[in-house]
Amino acid sequence: MSTSNNYTLEQNESYARIDWKSTELVQSNYEELELAIRFLFKKEYSNIILNMAQVQEFDGYGVSAIRKGTKICTNELGLFAVVTKNEDIQDRLDQAKIENLTLLNTVQEAIDAIHLNDLENDFEDGGEEDEEYGSEFTDTGEDY
Numbered sequence: 447m448s449t450s451n452n453y454t455l456e457q458n459e460s461y462a463r464i465d466w467k468s469t470e471l472v473q474s475n476y477e478e479l480e481l482a483i484r485f486l487f488k489k490e491y492s493n494i495i496l497n498m499a500q501v502q503e504f505d506g507y508g509v510s511a512i513r514k515g516t517k518i519c520t521n522e523l524g525l526f527a528v529v530t531k532n533e534d535i536q537d538r539l540d541q542a543k544i545e546n547l548t549l550l551n552t553v554q555e556a557i558d559a560i561h562l563n564d565l566e567n568d569f570e571d572g573g574e575e576d577e578e579y580g581s582e583f584t585d586t587g588e589d590y
Contacts, residue, residue, distance in 0.1 A: 450478055450482075451467075451468075451478075452466060452467055452468040452475050452478050452479075453465060453466050453467055453468075453478065453479070453482060454467065455482060455485075455486075457486070457489070457491070460493060460560060460561070460564065461491065461493035461494065461495060461557070461560050462486045462489075462491040462493070462494050462495070463494070463495040463497060463553065464479070464482050464483075464486075464494065464495065464496050464497065465497045465499075466479070466496065466497060466498050466499075466500060466501055467500055468500065468501070469500055469501060469502045469503060470501065470502070470503040470504070471498065471501050471503070471504050471505075471507075471508035471511070472503055472504065472505045472507055472508060473505060473507040476507040476508050476510065476511045477511075479496070479508070479511040479515075480511050480514060480515075483511070483514065483515045483518060487518050487522075491524070492518075492519050492522035492523060492524025492525075493519065493524045493525050493526075493527075493560045493563070493564070494515060494519055494524070494525075494526050494527070495527045495529060495553060495556040495557070495560070496512065496515065496526065496527070496528050496529065497529045497553055497556075498528060498529060498530040498532070498535065499529065499530065499531070501530065501532065501535060502532070504532075504534070504535045504538060509538065509539065509542045509544075512526070512528055512539065512542075512544065512547070513542065513544045516544050516545070516546055516547050516548075517545075517546075520545075520546045523563075523567050524560075524563070525548055525559060525560050525563045526546075526547075526548065527548040527549075527550055527555075527556035527559055527560065528547065528548065528549050528550070529550050529551065529552060529553050529555070529556050530549070530551075531551050536549060
């Protein structure tokens with residue numbers, strides 16, 4: 447587990463979690479979040495949980511960092527899950543209309559969403575194989 451002044455980082459097999467310790471995610475510190483996301487991406491994490499339980503002040507720079515994290519994870523078929531119960535932050539993120547944003551109330555919900563996303567990706571991968579190899583057994587509806 448690594449630490450900075452504004453966050454702690456927890457990494458496990460299927461996801462990484464950033465616990466943002468500062469009460470602010472704003473212009474003065476958003477770059478730290480971006481660096482943490484890039485660090486995790488280089489370590490091949492496509493599932494990241496950003497726990498913003500402590501955050502009270504949040505601006506457009508914080509929104510931008512979350513948008514980048516969401517895009518990076520989504521491009522790798524992963525999930526960038528933002529955890530906050532703060533309604534002002536939830537509203538701000540809703541208004542930002544970040545494509546594929548996963549916004550949840552608890553870290554456990556985020557973990558569950560990541561596992562579900564992984565299962566869906568595994569299922570979709572398997573579905574493509576069935577289509578490739580199963581075509582000769584396709585039922586045409588004709589009686590023999």
